[in-house]
Amino acid sequence: MSSTSSDKHAAGVFDIRNIIGALMGVYGVILALAGLFGEHEPEKTGGVNANLWTGLALIVVAVVFIGWARLKPIVVPEHVEAPDDDPTRPGPQRKRPPAH
Amino acid sequence: MSSDTLIDASWLDYLLVAIYFGFVLGIGVMARRSVSDSIDFFLSGRSLPAWVTGLAFISANLGAVEIMGMSANGAEIGLPTVHYFWVGAVPAMLFLGVVMMPFYYGSKVRSVPEFMFRRFGTGAHLVNAISFAVAQLLIAGVNLALLAGIVHALLGWPIWVALIVAGAIVLSYITLGGLSAAIYNEVLQFFVIVASLLPLTLIGLHRVGGWGGLTDKITAAAEQAPADGGVAPAAQQLNSWPGQALAGFDSSLLSVIGIVFGLGFVLSFGYWTTNFVEVQRAMASDSISAARKTPIIGAFPKMFIPFIVIVPGMISAVLVTEMVDLKNGGSPAGGASGDGVAYNDALLLLMRDVLPNGLLGLAIAGLLAAFMAGMAANISAFNTVFSYDLWQRYIRKDHTDDYYLRIGRLATVAATVIAIFTAQIAMGYDNVMNYLQTLFGFFNAPLFATFILGMFWKRMTPTAGWVGLVAGTLSAIAVDRLAAAGVIDLPGQGAAFLAASTAFVVDIVLSVAVSLVTKPKPASELKGLVYSETPREDRTDPDEASLPWWRRTVPLAGIALAMVIVLNFAF
Incomplete structure (x- = not known):
């Protein structure tokens, strides 16, 4: 089930901070572009270019999360046991939840 | 896109929604295949820092209740809604972290039915398992109704088609593995929701002229409202205390008592300390001290969530024409349910009016994610209790693992179909919060009474366990029926608070007597089941003393408590 690698390594893309950063970054870029080139719709927002500002804010959030993950990477130990599935949330299971 | 839909979404909005689902399902599929030991490492949970479990902890709860219910409440009664956060959540979360969590961690109890079985034996276990399963089906119906509301608002399909489509979406989410990465999804969902609700609040405030403009408009609206419309005076809508509009009592003293005892103690302690869907987020952390800090760290963002859910509801009530009409006693057509605007639509209508395409898509993604994940969690919790606590223990013992997995799959499909029907009940309520609080009164209040008494009083007997639960639930139902028949007249959520308090008192009195x-x-x-019989070393973390003071449990809880008291005085 779980493969073992020969040495310790950083968690990389699976570090949750990188995943948050990636999603916020993609959203930020799309919204900023929509704000720059799309319809502005000032009658809805009261004159503010909401897409652009939200997009820029999201890009900042993305940079902070990815930067944090870079500066303090989480190290994955040599041996990783396959996780137990959360018994309250079956869905597709690797293991049967324990019958208590 | 036909023009008769409630929300006019463009391709850009659909793109943002699709990206979100791509992320979530992608993580789910990777988690299932276990392509990398890194993701195994994360999902096994033992590495998760307290800020991640803390966010997952509140995000598991940031679904239908928080977003639609609280904004509906904000539109209807205004600021007193903050009690759901500052009285009805934060103190209980701190109590959970400081008092209960060491006990859970030490006793290794992993679910409420498990505790009931070991503490009281078969009777209480059976009652609790059945009532838990029923509660999950009813709450799944609430999530499904809201999800279908969004599908209806987006695509304009008839509501029953929307219900079936929404049910199919949830089933495919469970099947495609969205749940196996639950903590990941919950944390992502938290950020998407904040990223969409924060701009919504800021733009909304900008449109009404800031906080001052909002209070002026609410004051003016309350003065102009027809006397028979039941609109609370502006002073009650703009101050959290004494909260008559929420509790439904005319007397401010009774109102404060109702909120503090009914909501703050019975409902909220009952909800937060026995809700293992959330408690398990904390169990995923690496030490007893991190587990204790999980709800306490969660309390900090929880304090500020009212500003991005209740304030938009209040803005919606003065800015959106349909909502203004509704609050004045009118019955405007349209709305997410298809037969008239309800307070539940406050947030969706505000989005329609103030968010440009793009941000609108982000907001829709956040809402869909929250309701879908919420319903999936209900269905899965039902599935576990049905397959293992009911079917295996009482109906068919000693079959193969595959057999119970098949039963589990059937239960998942059956629960989704049943939720389509329980959604109909939920849609009968104009403000979904009234319905949810009623349900919590039926199920959580007696459970909490039995749980807390059984945990601290070793004399409590097995018979008392099930008698208390049954009598508590029946008394809450009786109070609710009396209120529905008009014998007890309490508007707002007062009837739900009264039902919950009655259930709690009846349960305690009968349990002690029996x-x-x-x-x-x-x-x-x-x-490990009663506090006084659990050794102290099972409940403490030897490393806690070596941490700096701001990373220790109790000082952190003290800061949170001080902040929430300040917030109560400020508003």
Whole structure:
């Protein structure tokens, strides 16, 4: 089930901070572009270019999360046991939840 | 896109929604295949820092209740809604972290039915498992109704088609593995929701002229409202205390008592300390001290969530024409349910009016994610209790693992179909919060009474366990029926608070009375189940003392408590 690698390594893309950063970054870029080139719709927002500002804010959030993950990477130990599935949330299971 | 839909979404909005689902399902599929030991490492949970479990902890709860219910409440009664956060959540979360969590962690109890079985035996276990399963189906119906509301608002399909489509979406989410990465999804969902609700609040405030403009408009609206419309005076809508509009009492003293005892103690302590869907987020952390800090760290963002859910509801009530009409006693057509605007639509309508395409898509993604994940969690919790606590224990023992997995799959499909029907009940309520609080009163209040008494009083007997639960639930239902029949007249959520308080008191009184005349379990069987019989070393973390003060549990809880008291005075 779980493969073992020969040495310790950083968690990389699976570090949750990188995943948050990636999603916020993609959203930020799309919204900023929509704000720059799309319809502005000032009658809805009261004159503010909401897409652009939200997009820029999201890009900042993305940079902070990815930067944090870079500066303090989480190290994955040599041996990783396959996780137990959360018994309250079956869905597709690797293991049967324990019958208590 | 036909023009008769409630929300006019463009391709850009659909793109943002698709990206979100791509992320979530992508993580789910990777988690299932276990392509990398890194993701195994994360999902096994033992590495998760307290800020991640803390966010997952509140995000598991940031679904239908918080977003639609609280904004509906904000539109209807205004600021007193903050009590759901500052009285009805934060103190209970701190209590959970400081008092209960060491006990859970030490006793290794992993679910409420498990505790009931070991503490009280078959009777209480059976009652609790059945009532839990029913509660999950009813709450799944709430999530499904809201999800279908969004599908209806987006695509304009008839509501019953929307219900079936929404049910199919949830089923495919469970099947495609979205749940196996639950903590990941919950944290992502938290950020998407904040990223969409924060701009919504800021733009909304900008449109009404800031906080001052909002209070002026609410004051003016309350003065102009027809006397028979039942609109609360502006002073009640703009101050959190004494909260008559929320509790439904005319007397401010009774109102404060109702909120503090009914909501703050019975409902909220009952909800937060026995809700293992959330408690398990904390169990995923790496030490007893991190587990204790999980709800306490969660309390900090929780304090500020009212500003991005209740304030938009209040803005919606003065800015959106349909909502203004509704609050003045009108019955405007349209709305997410298809038969008239309800307070539940406050947030969706505000989005329609103030968010440009793009941000609108982000907001829709956040809402869909929250309701879908919420319903999936209900269905899965139902599935576990049905397959293992009911079917395996009482109906078919000693079959193969595959057999119970098949039963589990059937239960998932059946629960989704049943939720389509329970959604109909939920849609009958104009403000979904009234319905949810009623349900919590039926199920959580007696459970909490039995749980807390059984945990701290070793004399409590097995018979008292099930008698208390049954009597508590029945008394809450009786109060609710009396209120529905008009015998007890409490608007707002007062009837739900009264039902919950009654259930709690009836449960405690009967449990004590029955315990005194029946035979208790021997103390040797209560280790890890009753506080006084659990060794102290099972409940403490030896490393805690070496941490700096701001990373220790109790000082952190003190800061949170001080902040929430300040917030109560400020508003």
